[in-house]
Amino acid sequence: MNPTYLPKSWLAQQVNRFAPALFFIGLVLLWELVCSVGEVPNYILPSPSAIFSAFFDVEMSRWLTHLWATLRVALMGFALSIAIAIPLSIGMMRSELMNRVLYPALIVIQSTPVVAVAPLIIVLLGTDDPSRVLITCLITFFPLVVSTTTGMLETPPEMIELSQSLRAPRYRETWQIRIPYAIPHIFSGLRVSITLAIIGAVVAEFVAAEEGLGYFIQFSTSFFKIPQAFAGLIFLSIISLLMFKSIQWIQMWLFPWSLPKKK
Amino acid sequence: MKAIIKSSLRLSLLAGLISSTSAMAADKVTFQLDWLPGGDKAPVYVGVQQGFFAEEDLEVKIASGRGSTDALTKMATGQSDIGTSDVGALMAAKAQSDVPVTAVFSYFTQAPHAFFTLESSGITSIKDLKGKKVATSPFTSSNAFLPLVLKQNGLSEDDIKLVKSDPGALAPMMITGNTDAIIAWVTNTALYEAQAGGAGKTLIEMPWSESGLSLYSSSLLASERFLEERPEVAKRFIKAFAKAVEFTYANPDQAGADLHKMVPEVDANIVSAQIKSIYNLVYNEITEADGFGQFSPDRIQTTWKYVAEANGLSEEAIDPATAINTTFQPE
Numbered sequence: 001m002n003p004t005y006l007p008k009s010w011l012a013q014q015v016n017r018f019a020p021a022l023f024f025i026g027l028v029l030l031w032e033l034v035c036s037v038g039e040v041p042n043y044i045l046p047s048p049s050a051i052f053s054a055f056f057d058v059e060m061s062r063w064l065t066h067l068w069a070t071l072r073v074a075l076m077g078f079a080l081s082i083a084i085a086i087p088l089s090i091g092m093m094r095s096e097l098m099n100r101v102l103y104p105a106l107i108v109i110q111s112t113p114v115v116a117v118a119p120l121i122i123v124l125l126g127t128d129d130p131s132r133v134l135i136t137c138l139i140t141f142f143p144l145v146v147s148t149t150t151g152m153l154e155t156p157p158e159m160i161e162l163s164q165s166l167r168a169p170r171y172r173e174t175w176q177i178r179i180p181y182a183i184p185h186i187f188s189g190l191r192v193s194i195t196l197a198i199i200g201a202v203v204a205e206f207v208a209a210e211e212g213l214g215y216f217i218q219f220s221t222s223f224f225k226i227p228q229a230f231a232g233l234i235f236l237s238i239i240s241l242l243m244f245k246s247i248q249w250i251q252m253w254l255f256p257w258s259l260p261k262k263k
Numbered sequence: 264m265k266a267i268i269k270s271s272l273r274l275s276l277l278a279g280l281i282s283s284t285s286a287m288a289a290d291k292v293t294f295q296l297d298w299l300p301g302g303d304k305a306p307v308y309v310g311v312q313q314g315f316f317a318e319e320d321l322e323v324k325i326a327s328g329r330g331s332t333d334a335l336t337k338m339a340t341g342q343s344d345i346g347t348s349d350v351g352a353l354m355a356a357k358a359q360s361d362v363p364v365t366a367v368f369s370y371f372t373q374a375p376h377a378f379f380t381l382e383s384s385g386i387t388s389i390k391d392l393k394g395k396k397v398a399t400s401p402f403t404s405s406n407a408f409l410p411l412v413l414k415q416n417g418l419s420e421d422d423i424k425l426v427k428s429d430p431g432a433l434a435p436m437m438i439t440g441n442t443d444a445i446i447a448w449v450t451n452t453a454l455y456e457a458q459a460g461g462a463g464k465t466l467i468e469m470p471w472s473e474s475g476l477s478l479y480s481s482s483l484l485a486s487e488r489f490l491e492e493r494p495e496v497a498k499r500f501i502k503a504f505a506k507a508v509e510f511t512y513a514n515p516d517q518a519g520a521d522l523h524k525m526v527p528e529v530d531a532n533i534v535s536a537q538i539k540s541i542y543n544l545v546y547n548e549i550t551e552a553d554g555f556g557q558f559s560p561d562r563i564q565t566t567w568k569y570v571a572e573a574n575g576l577s578e579e580a581i582d583p584a585t586a587i588n589t590t591f592q593p594e
Contacts, residue, residue, distance in 0.1 A: 043435045043458060062527050119333070126342055127326055210327055219528055221431040222299050224454055228528075 046227035054227035069212035074197040077136020085144035110142040136200030140193040147189030151182025289322040295346025297334035302537020310507030312521035319499035344489040350482040351570040358580035368483035373472040375448040376405040382465040399446035400430040407573035415475035453536035478566040502593040
């Protein structure tokens with residue numbers, strides 16, 4: 001869009017301002033219309049109104065239980081992957097040998113479909129939180145390692161030379177020069193990872209769980225309650241969006257200087 | 264010296280506390296379902312809600328499963344102590360590796376596999392399926408028995424067009440005319456009838472048990488380690504479970520309410536309808552002849568014969584009687 005474009009009338013300004021919301025509302029209305037005019041049965045494509053009423057068929061306390069279960073696993077897996085990925089990237093950045101040894105292994109782990117490995121992890125670690133957290137961690141840590149390493153390697157060489165000429169110890173070089181330079185990269189990695197963390201939690205719940213939104217969706221489909229499954233799906237996308245936004249807020253709050261400058 | 268006495272005193276006090284609490288606590292048992300909670304899985308929930316397990320001083324934790332083999336794996340690895348799964352799947356697993364799981368109590372004495380079709384399709388018997396499109400789900404145990412039931416009705420697999428699809432999509436596919444018939448368990452009858460009724464159609468059910476395929480199916484299985492280490496607990500559990508099964512099928516509405524109470528997502532009415540529709544799998548002429556919960560040696564042999572044929576295994580691979588142990592049943 002041309003940034004200098006400014007609509008004249010008040011109405012046109014408002015439409016312009018709320019364009020994303022209006023587009024979304026229009027989409028939902030169209031969906032509802034297709035379902036009611038085409039008489040599409042609920043088990044094929046539930047109408048937005050059926051999904052909306054399905055929200056209230058389930059008690060609020062149950063929704064909260066499922067939401068919390070998924071969120072808990074996603075956040076624990078995410079935290080674990082941060083705890084592994086950042087030190088690992090520092091190690092790989094510092095040691096060329098470690099980089100050569102670990103990188104192929106990481107790629108192998110990343111390219112193995114976690115959905116296929118999940119049942120094996122459950123057999124090994126049991127049906128409780130540890131296996132679900134590990135599954136989530138496996139899905140989320142690769143983007144983090146890649147973005148952190150890239151960020152640290154992109155530090156301007158003159159900065160490194162300067163710190164070396166001042167005989168700065170290596171830990172200061174890492175903490176005071178490389179990591180700050182990597183912050184924008186780390187945060188873009190974190191944004192990708194957090195949405196993957198929700199996917200990881202759901203994959204784990206599909207394989208073994210007694211609660212959580214993934215379990216709830218599978219459960220609803222097994223009873224052919226498709227509107228209810230869609231309602232669960234909407235909750236999932238809401239938490240994904242909220243998590244994604246939270247990462248941005250954290251970045252704005254802690255590292256405002258790392259954000260691209262507004263024109 | 265004083266300090267040593269003091270700390271050893273404290274230690275023994277602590278040990279005493281721990282042992283007294285464990286003596287007072289009920290025995291913990293982890294129960295494994297082979298699928299998500301539903302009508303056919305109601306007895307264990309009924310046992311908890313009606314206090315049958317508490318009467319036997321048992322504390323039962325229920326874990327849901329994702330299919331027969333998943334449930335077997337969890338019992339074999341000791342993540343669960345006891346649970347329901349297909350005895351045929353157990354025999355097939357035992358024939359291929361020494362799975363430390365044993366069947367202890369029969370539950371479905373008839374197999375739940377069936378064809379479903381709509382009245383409008385003009386199909387009235389299995390023979391009519393010739394040249395028709397039939398949909399099934401990819402991982403159901405029914406698929407293994409399909410060639411047998413077709414053979415018994417003078418058909419072969421080449422006579423039908425078999426497609427595989429997600430279990431949740433089967434009934435909608437049939438109702439929208441994407442397939443002529445589907446393969447599913449009769450535990451779904453109540454749900455399918457409601458869906459077909461919603462579209463103004465009438466459902467026809469053709470159970471395989473009525474067309475020659477008569478065998479044991481879902482049974483109570485237990486991890487062999489659990490049976491060895493805690494035989495008394497196992498006996499008490501089976502006694503309470505048997506009571507719960509009887510209560511469930513005598514009071515389907517109460518069973519629905521009990522399951523709903525523990526799993527609020529489940530609709531109590533659907534559960535009670537499911538229980539009513541599968542009554543014949545649990546109580547039938549076989550149960551009457553052999554006794555509730557029993558396995559007759561002949562029928563075990565027949566079940567194994569079908570399972571071996573269906574899975575392409577040699578009939579000599581195992582003695583099916585080794586998969587069964589009824590000594591833990593109440594006298």
